[in-house]
Amino acid sequence: MTPFTRDQMAHRAADDIPEGWCVNLGIGIPTLVANHVPSTREVVFQSENGVIGMGPAPAKGTEDLWNINAGKQLITLVKGASFVGHADSFAMIRGGHIDLCVLGGFEVAENGDLANWATGENDTAPAVGGAMDLAAGAKRLWVIMDHTTKDGRPKLLEKCVYPLTGLKCVTRIYTNLATIDVVDGKGFVVRDMAPGLSFDELQAKTAAKLHQAH
């Protein structure tokens, strides 16, 4: 069995983004998604610090220090880009104008609950950033994360253990082992799996019931 790499996970998510969507990408693997959308397909990348229409990282020597993304990395702008302030940017997010947000995750529950900001109630200084706003506001929320923790514990659960970021918000999960839809009233539905992986093996690494797609 060959698990998907980080880039493969990002690529698979990118493949599922149709032309014309306005997409917000979280820090980490989600940021890689932009690299895998072909330049022939127009997708508008929004960053919560008020950039609408981000392009790839700038070539050496052409950097503009004023243009950064939510991860504080230098960016370029594409034609058609515009800027707004934070209040307007989050109005866009909270108001349901972002077609898709892709975030990392600690845990996802079968009802779509997401935990990705704190690892316990006594977490020292948890840092939430814009994750709760995105979870509450985006039209669709996809999570990219490893299927299990480094020590092998499942991250797809019947119920989240860590403090929640948002309730019933995740609609799809791209893991290093599978792509799984979160279907209202049903739970986790497997769309596809890493080459050589069996459904039973995937179920064994998942702490909630998996359903096969028809």
Added chain:
Amino acid sequence: MTPFTRDQMAHRAADDIPEGWCVNLGIGIPTLVANHVPSTREVVFQSENGVIGMGPAPAKGTEDLWNINAGKQLITLVKGASFVGHADSFAMIRGGHIDLCVLGGFEVAENGDLANWATGENDTAPAVGGAMDLAAGAKRLWVIMDHTTKDGRPKLLEKCVYPLTGLKCVTRIYTNLATIDVVDGKGFVVRDMAPGLSFDELQAKTAAKLHQAH
């Protein structure tokens, strides 16, 4: 006794506006106030349709149809002018960033209540515009109006009869007979009167107790 003319009323109000204030002027006599602020004194005129830094009416042949004030009259811009949309314009008003609003009035009560939008509960289709927002939001609210109705009834009262625009919001009244402060806990305090008018004569035309300024 010579009552003040409309221009004299506007001029007296203009004289009391210090340099640097941001001022919103209502439709009617209040609009005339801008004409009486000398060009050597910088006052920023705001219009609720999103103009900050209005100048005088344009000269014939130089009109720009895109630039109007709240009364839908053509305007010019001064150096330093800027535009915002309605939501931001009323955020500025509601948030207490307008130093002064000058409005017309039907009635003002001695506690500062203002009635200037409807003449009765059964008024056909009352039109409020931005008056309630300005009454609630401006730092100071001055009213310019005749001291009595056309048929001689007082417009300065112990309590308004017409539906209110705002509660305890008026701080000064410029009438054709006098300038009167509305002082918290005290009521109407006369600052000055039209030439030849006696305090008793003014009191006779006012349906609330007038106080003399010290």
Added chain:
Amino acid sequence: MINKIVRTMAEALDGIKDGSTVLIGGFGSVGQPDALIEALIETGVKDLTIALNNAGSGRVGVAKLMDNGCVRKIICSFPRSSDPVVFETLYREGKLELEITPQGTLAERIRAAAAGIPAFFTATGAGTLLARGKESRMIDGREYILETALKADVALVEAWQADRWGNLVYRGSGANFNPTMAAAATLTVAQVQHIVELGDLHPHMVGTPGVYVNRVIQVDRGPEWTKEEA
């Protein structure tokens, strides 16, 4: 390729249903999507709730929309504009429902809908007739009333320039209600004076990001409106 530019009014207004709530931009004639309003009248749509600042004047534009029986209810701040003959007649005859909202509250209710805020407190109108039936609350010693978001099915807006992504640039005082309304509707249609190439609009001049706009149609408003920027 994203291309929100349409060529005909039929495409621009496709799918607008009877009973829809429609936001109409503009303040007076500035920023008012005249051609879209005319085309809306021609669709013969009925039972609309329209929200805008005024209730039209004379027998053109919004007044004509009401006169033709397309409108069931109007939400506005100032129905008495310069010549409100149609509004006053219909209202007197009980053929038009009226909801008066202070101008700033109207703008903020639309902004709230755009921003995912279902309700907010404001001091505007507290203690007045317009507070009747509304929840009120004392906060830090002052009375506020709760106002709710005004979400819409359709927004018809006007702008100076647009590109194929639907980015809009406003001119002069032409923004007014337009950017807020554009962001508060399920379907936003923009009438613009000029269409420019993607990339020709300055990123800081864009008053409405294309994200909010579904369709753009170019309409020449005539010689009196065509004066170019200095």
Added chain:
Amino acid sequence: MINKIVRTMAEALDGIKDGSTVLIGGFGSVGQPDALIEALIETGVKDLTIALNNAGSGRVGVAKLMDNGCVRKIICSFPRSSDPVVFETLYREGKLELEITPQGTLAERIRAAAAGIPAFFTATGAGTLLARGKESRMIDGREYILETALKADVALVEAWQADRWGNLVYRGSGANFNPTMAAAATLTVAQVQHIVELGDLHPHMVGTPGVYVNRVIQVDRGPEWTKEEA
């Protein structure tokens, strides 16, 4: 003549008192009023409540402000920035009070303060730890929590250009929290790269009307920040 331009940091920060609530603009180093923060540290002011997105990194800027004991409480969305050594130390030792607010709620609470909205409902955070102690309400079948305006005594902001009226033009992604914060404080001080003549800023490019700004000080941020607009 209105002239909000000051020449010295002493004038720029005059009157900021112990115990003040201070909004600090910027997202990362972009749009962050570095020189004003340095000058604020030098005033030796104490017991500040500061509100901003991050809690500083390394031992400079906001981190130094906290390290020097000027800050009693911080309201932010993401205290763990790239090198949060000062924040983590003070927080662990109980010397710093922390209020975590989702980034959009932080922006909206400041916007609410600027706009005269004392409280608003939002779905952000509903049902999470951050909803604890907050009023919640079902509206149209969804749960929302009530968030309150975050009003401040002082806002320190950064912009690209200003004129003597205090009109500010932002550059690139440098607006971020700045325009909202500038509008939400009793005293707003702007650090800008360039001062231009009144009338030289395009009325549609102004991101913060001068009405919101009390003082402007020109600070050259150094060669790496001086690249002119294309």
